[in-house]
Amino acid sequence: MNEAPALRRLLVVDPCDDCHGLLPGLRAVGWDVDSCNLEAASDRTCDVGLLRLQSFHLERPEAVKELISRSGTEWIAVLSPEVLRLQNVGDFVCEWFFDFHTLPFDVSRVQVTLGRAFGMARLRGKGSVRIDEPEHELLGDSRPIRELRKLLGKLAPTESPVLIRGESGTGKELVARTLHRQSQRHSKPFVAINCGAIPEHLIQSELFGHEKGAFTGAHQRKVGRIEAAHGGTLFLDEIGDLPLELQASLLRFLQEKHIERVGGSQPIPVDVRVLAATHVDLEAAIERKRFREDLYYRLNVLQVVTAPLRERHGDLGMLANHFSHFYSQETGRRPRSFSEDALVAMGKHEWPGNVRELANRVRRGLVLAEGRQIEARDLGLLSNQAIAAPMGTLEDYKTRAERQALCDVLNRHSDNLSVAARVLGVSRPTFYRLLHKHQIR
16 A cells, blocks of 8 residues: 655745646645745745745845745746746846746646755755854864864853964854853953954054043044953954064053053053964964063963864865855845855865855855856866875875765765765764774764
8 A cells, every 4th residue: 555645845925816726736746735925924834935926026026035045945936928028037037946837837847846846945955054043153063163162161151361273264253252152251242353453553542442632633532442341251363463562561451450541540440351362373473582471371271273174074065055045145146055066176175264265255156156056166166176195105095085085975964974874885883983093073
């Protein structure tokens, strides 16, 4: 006895008489059909959507774009011959819809299209992330990011200074914001200052503030960044770029817990937790007399090291999907998935700019993509580029190939390790043993 096919949810938005006539046949072949107007559609869930596109939708397309973006599934447009002749309707449908049908319906073609849309929606859903995640969320499931989240959970409740180290673009400010968000100071200010981005002659005033008349152009009192962070967290990014004179002033503040504004003489008590970040070798800077050793020990009470993207195997696809959703709102285009060539190219790329580079390339890809997927060329990557490996023994080649295979399969199937093991043709225990052998995850 054959089992009944599983119900697939279809939402029909702003249906017409032809749409209503179509519904009994769709229910008969396994579709669970619901219908509503556009205003109510955001509260419904579905596996596939059918929208009767009308002229007023095209005049104010934001509501349609919002619905499609938020639903995370595929939509089919229903067009009357009159709407089909409207200017720009073709571009809008190609950009936002999986397919379209003109009235009157060809019932058999509609059923085929709905089935294809359902299959594509399920593929798109794999590895997707919610687009309403907080901007400061540390996304990923690789071993480095899991260990980082665990460490931050331990460090956040303390009041000790933390030095955050790592390459540019690895999310040091995200780490600082996470420490603040999980601390007892989370309801108080988080104030960030990039020590390398402010002209040297302004840093003293920016950090400590100034009194009216302290110098030419000081027409009124200015509260500095340290004072503005009172009760909360002060994040000093690129601390290695702070001039030596200011390093002495910062050290004095860390020791005495009060500041004096430029041009002032009254000590002002300030209670802040200080987090600092750097991508430079501070120990080498101390050797070259460019960074104070006593300040280094004041800031380096606790330490966090952020991993480069090339070591976060399995996170690449998740992060790329996240940025595709995030920047789709900015570019006004529908979130796109990535072609197989694009995934291969991303897996081969070294990512010298780390997560910041990935975000910028995905942002560019969304703008340049002409098809329904982002291709390698849209990301500015070559899908057929080969990374030349140095010569070595046969065992070296086997080890590199084994590691590359693990990295490639994790980029595609990080959400299901059983599938990843099956793709490689090994048992799950063997797969875990290989991950441990190559220090992955």
